[in-house]
Amino acid sequence: MFAAPSNLCANPLLSAATNQPNINYRVRTRSNTGTQMDISGLDSNGRQFKNPDEMWREEVGDSQKKNNWYTNGVGYWQGVEASMDGVLGGYGHVNEPDINTSEAFLNTLFAGLFPNAGRDQHLVALDCGSGIGRVTKNLLIRYFNEVDLLEPVSHFLEAARQNLSPENMLVSADHKAVNFYCTPLQEFTPDAGRYDVIWIQWCIGHLADDDFVSFFERAKAGLKPGGFFVLKENLARSGFVLDNEDKSLTRSHVYFKELFNRCGLHIYDMKDQKGFPDELFPVRMYALTTELPKRVGSSRPKRQSNRPAVIK
Numbered sequence: 525m526f527a528a529p530s531n532l533c534a535n536p537l538l539s540a541a542t543n544q545p546n547i548n549y550r551v552r553t554r555s556n557t558g559t560q561m562d563i564s565g566l567d568s569n570g571r572q573f574k575n576p577d578e579m580w581r582e583e584v585g586d587s588q589k590k591n592n593w594y595t596n597g598v599g600y601w602q603g604v605e606a607s608m609d610g611v612l613g614g615y616g617h618v619n620e621p622d623i624n625t626s627e628a629f630l631n632t633l634f635a636g637l638f639p640n641a642g643r644d645q646h647l648v649a650l651d652c653g654s655g656i657g658r659v660t661k662n663l664l665i666r667y668f669n670e671v672d673l674l675e676p677v678s679h680f681l682e683a684a685r686q687n688l689s690p691e692n693m694l695v696s697a698d699h700k701a702v703n704f705y706c707t708p709l710q711e712f713t714p715d716a717g718r719y720d721v722i723w724i725q726w727c728i729g730h731l732a733d734d735d736f737v738s739f740f741e742r743a744k745a746g747l748k749p750g751g752f753f754v755l756k757e758n759l760a761r762s763g764f765v766l767d768n769e770d771k772s773l774t775r776s777h778v779y780f781k782e783l784f785n786r787c788g789l790h791i792y793d794m795k796d797q798k799g800f801p802d803e804l805f806p807v808r809m810y811a812l813t814t815e816l817p818k819r820v821g822s823s824r825p826k827r828q829s830n831r832p833a834v835i836k
């Protein structure tokens with residue numbers, strides 16, 4: 525999922541920091557097919573692509589190829605142990621900083637978007653690509669009365685069910701995991717108006733661009749009025765990086781922005797993850813709304829003012 529070119533490093537969480545493609549940030553519009561991005565990228569064997577279209581044509585250009593893409597993506601995770609280390613590519617220890625940063629972000633979002641949270645508001649979340657239920661168990665279940673989990677790998681979902689069973693949980697009876705959907709994002713349509721928050725962490729890279737867009741279009745209808753998405757994902761420093769092994773794409777901020785545009789989504793806020801090992805891809809959280817944000821505060825992540833900037 526977090527894959528870097530495997531000729532550079534063996535662990536799938538590692539970043540291709542030293543092997544990023546040069547990119548051209550121009551985005552030009554095309555009439556029928558939406559938008560073509562003039563962003564070059566590379567794959568984990570170091571092969572260069574002129575633009576995403578060139579890469580997607582090869583990877584998902586016909587129905588057989590697309591089927592292989594998704595079969596291989598899920599197939600990769602089917603061979604992974606259902607543990608914290610498994611879903612975090614051997615970096616189980618990033619769980620704590622990950623959850624802490626997510627929680628701070630969620631609190632900021634609640635303050636701005638759900639000022640009445642906790643007071644008579646029954647909140648419902650969906651954890652997409654939930655793996656073993658790590659994000660739900662450590663974060664979402666404390667903030668939401670109901671959490672649904674969606675995960676295509678059955679042994680992960682089974683582990684999630686165990687991890688979130690009442691006897692393994694410390695939270696109160698009115699905070700519980702409710703539905704466990706064993707299905708991939710590209711085939712999922714949420715119940716209309718069920719969710720306050722749809723959380724998508726470290727799984728959207730498995731979706732081809734067209735499925736990315738159609739997933740969000742369907743998922744928008746799954747939000748309650750005023751609900752929002754949180755997308756937490758690895759970021760390519762430029763362009764894109766295709767992982768040939770697990771069939772996932774690490775996109776750059778420019779690439780994400782173009783896709784959000786196509787989905788009709790607005791960036792309400794965003795925040796960068798801190799405290800991860802340097803060799804990992806940078807990680808960014810986006811809060812996405814369907815309406816234009818009233819507060820267009822942070823179009824770029826805020827730098828913490830009491831800390832010196834790090835020159836890399």
Ligand SMILES: C[S@@+](CC[C@H](N)C(=O)[O-])C[C@H]1O[C@@H](n2cnc3c(N)ncnc32)[C@H](O)[C@@H]1O
Binds near residue numbers: 727
């Ligand atoms: C790096 S793990 C992250 C798991 C979890 N979000 C977490 O942060 O602990 C990636 C997850 O994406 C799931 N995944 C792979 N392909 C997917 C797809 N097409 N739709 C939804 N999830 C997918 C994998 O099975 C795996 O559980």
